[in-house]
Amino acid sequence: MASGSKWPAIDPATLPYQAVVTSSGRISAVHEAGDVFPELPFTKDELVRLDNALTQATRRTKVRFNVYLGDLGDDPAQGVLDVFPKTPEAERSALIAVSPNHRAIEIRSGRAVGDRVTDSVAQLGVTAAVASFGQGDLIDGIVAALRVMSAAVAKP
Amino acid sequence: MSILETLLIFGVIPLVIYLIITFLSTRGKPYAGTAPQHFDLRAQWTHEPVLWSAVDEVTTHAHGHHELTAAPQDMIGGSASGKW
Numbered sequence: 001m002a003s004g005s006k007w008p009a010i011d012p013a014t015l016p017y018q019a020v021v022t023s024s025g026r027i028s029a030v031h032e033a034g035d036v037f038p039e040l041p042f043t044k045d046e047l048v049r050l051d052n053a054l055t056q057a058t059r060r061t062k063v064r065f066n067v068y069l070g071d072l073g074d075d076p077a078q079g080v081l082d083v084f085p086k087t088p089e090a091e092r093s094a095l096i097a098v099s100p101n102h103r104a105i106e107i108r109s110g111r112a113v114g115d116r117v118t119d120s121v122a123q124l125g126v127t128a129a130v131a132s133f134g135q136g137d138l139i140d141g142i143v144a145a146l147r148v149m150s151a152a153v154a155k156p
Numbered sequence: 157m158s159i160l161e162t163l164l165i166f167g168v169i170p171l172v173i174y175l176i177i178t179f180l181s182t183r184g185k186p187y188a189g190t191a192p193q194h195f196d197l198r199a200q201w202t203h204e205p206v207l208w209s210a211v212d213e214v215t216t217h218a219h220g221h222h223e224l225t226a227a228p229q230d231m232i233g234g235s236a237s238g239k240w
Contacts, residue, residue: 033188041195041203050208058213070205077237081228088209091231100201105238111226114233122236133240136197 046139053143057150063113064093065150067142072099072106080106094153096125096145100138105129107145116153125149 012021016038019029031037040047050067057065066087072079080097087095091110094117098105107125109117125145132141195201 031187031189035189037187037189037191039192040206041192043194051210054208054210055213058210058215062215064209064213064215067208068205069208070201070203081232083207085228085231087207088211089215092215094234100195100197103240105240107234107236108232109234111231111233117234119234119236122234126236126238130238130240133197138195138197 042139049143050139053146057146061116061150061153063109063117063150063153064089065146066093066095067146068095068097069138069142070099071101072097072104074102076102076104076106080108084108094122094125094149096129096142096149098129098133098138098142103133105133105145107149113153117149121149121152124152 015021015027016029019027022028042050054065054067057063064087068080068083068087072083076097076099079099080095083097084090084095087093089110091112094107094109094113096105096107105126107122109122125148128148129141129145132138132144192203195203
């Protein structure tokens with residue numbers, strides 16, 4: 001694992017059966033024959049684009065950009081408050097949380113960067129994402145939001 | 157040994173074995189399991205929640221993880237919500 005961050009992306013204790021973190025940081029795991037692979041339902045290309053967008057946004061702004069994809073409950077605004085404190089470097093981060101089942105997107109930024117990732121920047125991200133979500137492109141929407149937000153947040 | 161016998165033993169028999177193995181190898185499934193269906197935004201999200209972050213990137217103000225004591229709503233700077 002690269003030493004750039006004090007945040008372990010993976011806690012070895014929580015890895016599934018027959019999975020291990022290799023010295024490069026990659027996870028090596030077995031697939032049980034016959035099962036549906038426990039992988040993300042996205043193409044490799046989409047994941048690479050998302051990874052690049054996240055890296056560039058974080059590198060450019062020095063604000064930690066996080067993306068959460070999952071259920072936020074019936075009240076997404078409350079659900080995102082439960083998720084936000086557990087994200088990496090929460091107080092200096094911008095969190096894009098998408099709840100596909102409720103067709104909701106919530107963007108929050110930490111207090112320490114609230115003067116840079118303001119409400120209007122967050123609103124830009126929502127607008128960019130929703131435009132793509134409407135066309136059925138989940139990853140494209142998230143990438144668009146990352147690009148728009150990082151471009152709007154000037155480097156200090 | 158005639159030329160015909162030589163060809164049969166050293167040419168045809170290996171070729172037949174080769175073709176049998178080729179045929180058998182195309183019959184099996186390429187993977188031992190199936191990859192999950194590509195996620196469609198109209199479908200229900202049934203996977204575990206995912207959190208993506210560029211954790212290898214260094215932000216200048218990172219001093220490691222310190223315990224967050226503020227209530228979640230006091231930690232928020234900017235916010236926006238949307239539906240589609």
